[in-house]
Amino acid sequence: MARSPQHTALALVLLCAATIMAAPATADVDSHSFPVFDANTTDVLWVATNETVVQGASLLFQPERPFPEVNASEGFLVLPGQVDLWRASDDGGLPAREASFNTSFTVESSATPVSFVILLDRFPTFNNPVGLRGANNNSNTGAVPNATADGLAAVEVGTVKSYAPESPDVGLNVTVTPNGTADAAVWIEYDAVAHLLRVYVGAAGGEQRPAKALLDTPLSLAGQGTAQTSPTGFFVGQGTTQTALVGFFAGTVRDIFDGVRDWDLTVDRFDGNKKKGTSWWVILIAVLGSVVAAAAIVSLVVWRFVSRRRARSMGPTKL
Numbered sequence: 001m002a003r004s005p006q007h008t009a010l011a012l013v014l015l016c017a018a019t020i021m022a023a024p025a026t027a028d029v030d031s032h033s034f035p036v037f038d039a040n041t042t043d044v045l046w047v048a049t050n051e052t053v054v055q056g057a058s059l060l061f062q063p064e065r066p067f068p069e070v071n072a073s074e075g076f077l078v079l080p081g082q083v084d085l086w087r088a089s090d091d092g093g094l095p096a097r098e099a100s101f102n103t104s105f106t107v108e109s110s111a112t113p114v115s116f117v118i119l120l121d122r123f124p125t126f127n128n129p130v131g132l133r134g135a136n137n138n139s140n141t142g143a144v145p146n147a148t149a150d151g152l153a154a155v156e157v158g159t160v161k162s163y164a165p166e167s168p169d170v171g172l173n174v175t176v177t178p179n180g181t182a183d184a185a186v187w188i189e190y191d192a193v194a195h196l197l198r199v200y201v202g203a204a205g206g207e208q209r210p211a212k213a214l215l216d217t218p219l220s221l222a223g224q225g226t227a228q229t230s231p232t233g234f235f236v237g238q239g240t241t242q243t244a245l246v247g248f249f250a251g252t253v254r255d256i257f258d259g260v261r262d263w264d265l266t267v268d269r270f271d272g273n274k275k276k277g278t279s280w281w282v283i284l285i286a287v288l289g290s291v292v293a294a295a296a297i298v299s300l301v302v303w304r305f306v307s308r309r310r311a312r313s314m315g316p317t318k319l
Ligand SMILES: *[C@@H]1O[C@H](CO)[C@@H](O)[C@H](O)[C@H]1NC(C)=O
Pocket: 038, 039, 040
């Protein structure tokens, strides 16, 4: 089937209804775990570039290798739907509740820089002239908190610039640049009560996280629109929306698939909170907002259907 000529409006739909895959490990946290990113594990994950949203990242691993340009583009791999980060209070004052989280993952020694990111509750606007990395001239950041773990990786803590110019510094961006000598295990822990972010880096291979953080820095994810300035003067973020997309960013989407493994994330769950994913069509309409895009989606659904039919007619394949 011919691909839509509206390349820049390309969008793929694999899942008809995105469901949050959070499976509670204990009563009060939501847990996500991805030992690797491959054809079998990425069904539920979403990929977003400056031109495309793929709901069902496993589509990119299909034998037909569809849409190689998505793999080659810089972009995000995120959990489906939203992660609850904080709750506004009724009186509009300080947030009523903020979630702590822990995440850990291994970055391959050969990987290009990979960023763990907390975005907003929507994808960055398509075809933003400043790209996903922002204009680089609008940052409030003089120096970003950063550190290097000897022989393993360099870590920088900053913001996500992808929503420039409206919101040039939002969320969280912890960028890990491996040294090329050995795989690095990374632990990122946010204590929402202390408003402190700690990043640990150690040798990969199932070892305990180091007792001492490589880097710690004040952070407040709430308080959208308000510059967060730490006692040491570091600007860390302008907060996020109450729920946000969470995942990884890299120079190419493929770098995330190939460079990151053993990803675990646990996030405090708010009491009585029923997890809700954002419907795929709500996001697509928000992101694409055009009839052209709707046509691209339909043709892709058809593509998917045809390729399944083909697979089935070729033999007793499940799927
Ligand atoms: C995915 O699962 C199938 C069936 O269990 C297996 O044959 C295949 O090797 C797996 N693929 C990967 C990339 O692990």
